[in-house]
Amino acid sequence: MSALRILVPVKRVIDYAVKPRVNKAQTAVETAGVKHSMNPFDELSIEEAVRIREKKRAPGGVDDIVAFSAGPPKAQDILRTAMAMGADRGIHVEIKDGEELEPLTVAKILQKTVEKEKSNLVVLGKQSIDDDAGQTGQMLAGLLGWPQATQASKVEFGEGDTVIVTKEVDGGVETVKAKLPMIITTDLRLNEPRYASLPNIMKAKKKKLEKMTVGDLGLTSEKRLKVLKVTEPEARQGGGKVEDVDGLIGKLKELGAL
């Protein structure tokens, strides 16, 4: 079996615990001064890559784990986190603050990176919690012509470059099998990401972080979608509380729900 060269794309997003606010001009969500972190699904991707190496799950072993991010200068922080969790090195495709890349562009950037790094396994989060698009992994698989297994909750390796993935689907799970090279996107149940320890955070500062731009890869960040406006969802008003079960039933009947 081939040794694994794993590429793990990660995205810097508004922290999952922060309630996002739409800006006054209704053009976007307010990001200035808001806490950002690594997209939760991407933490699972890094964790899985590191566990594959630590548990020696792949018969051919793991040659290299590269954390990748296309994002503003501060995306460097989450690349350092990924390296503190166990990634060997980082690649940062830097874009301007406030600039946003569409999934198709990110997929094209990743396609170039995969070719350059000779990756044979790309592990991505199933979606980023800001745009909620859930497209990049599948698009990358399409561009490369590689097999894909989305929403993985279990990844196993067999003989002859075979990868067996259990996926979460509507109503249960499904297992598929494919051969390297391939694309996997991670779902919540895959693992529990570790915390980066202080010594590892210190060590991560010394790991190699390569910087480039979208232009360096021969691409442009064209936009296919134009955001016309961003608004707050209609606020929902709580209807108050009732004293007991009879009150609950009465109110539900009144509202036509029973």
Added chain:
Amino acid sequence: MFSTTKRVLAQRGSEAIGRVAAQAQAQRRSLSVLAVLEQREGKLSAGSLSAFTAAKKLGGNVHGFLAGASVKSAAEEAAKVDGIEKIITIDNAAYEKGLPENFATLLVENIKKGGYTHVIASHSAFGKNVLPRVAALLDVQQLSDVTGIENETTFVRPIYAGNAIATVESTDPVKILTVRGTAFAAEAPTSGSAAIEAGADANAAATSEWVSEDLAKSDRPDLATAGKVVSGGRGLKSKEDFDKVMLPLADALGAAVGASRAAVDSGYADNSLQVGQTGKVVAPQLYMAVGISGAIQHLAGMKDSKVIAAINKDADAPIFQVADVGLVGDLFEKVPELTEKVKN
């Protein structure tokens, strides 16, 4: 095949030189939509018909697309949906499991052949898996989980777990969308009479292989489309208690059962029952949250429900800020009492 594509593209290019207004009008006239439907073992998946609902909202000619081992009866059923012109079928066992590697190639072939301006699928596990691959093969930026259609280029979709709503205009020549089922209620097949026609089989090789599946069996209504949903959270304390407390209530109400991420992570309920940003999005008539605090990721999956009821012992739980009716109390007492009273 490539030279044909090039010719078609060149033709389209020369057309584009015409006046903008004329072009827009011509485009409107030729608006044609392909709705990608789902089936299992010859049975049409009713939820996938939400793609038809969204397609009809766009206008133009609407075609349905079905591929699998034996799709005849599913196609006949889909043909009965009002206002559909044609159902395109591919009878080939290679597509039965909806493997994206060959299914996406198949779709691309049929999209090109039919010259569709819009391609729509439900934002289901299948749609989420296959459509982005199709979009990349067509070099198109897809729109995911669309909840509103303003016109043929402008669409509405939630971002940030539903905490913001984006109105987005697509400049791509072909619009690829997945739509949220609860925003485009599937219409039942009735008196329609669409033609059924065999499509082009791309015969692409599948580079992945389907091994097995394990689907939760349940006689209760399907979570995504149920009129009523009762959902349990961490407050249920164990799987035994979850089953003992929640299932009788669900059965008394004729409701589907849902769960919060906390309940799923603790093993009280199956993953497939999770409601929220990373699970299912539901919008039933009644959503009853039991022992659920109401984190934003959970609210993302249920806050469009018509009526929300909450039972929680913590009077300050955020769920009460969105619940139309709240009851503060111990769920182990209140829910069985509620179940009994609903039954009678």
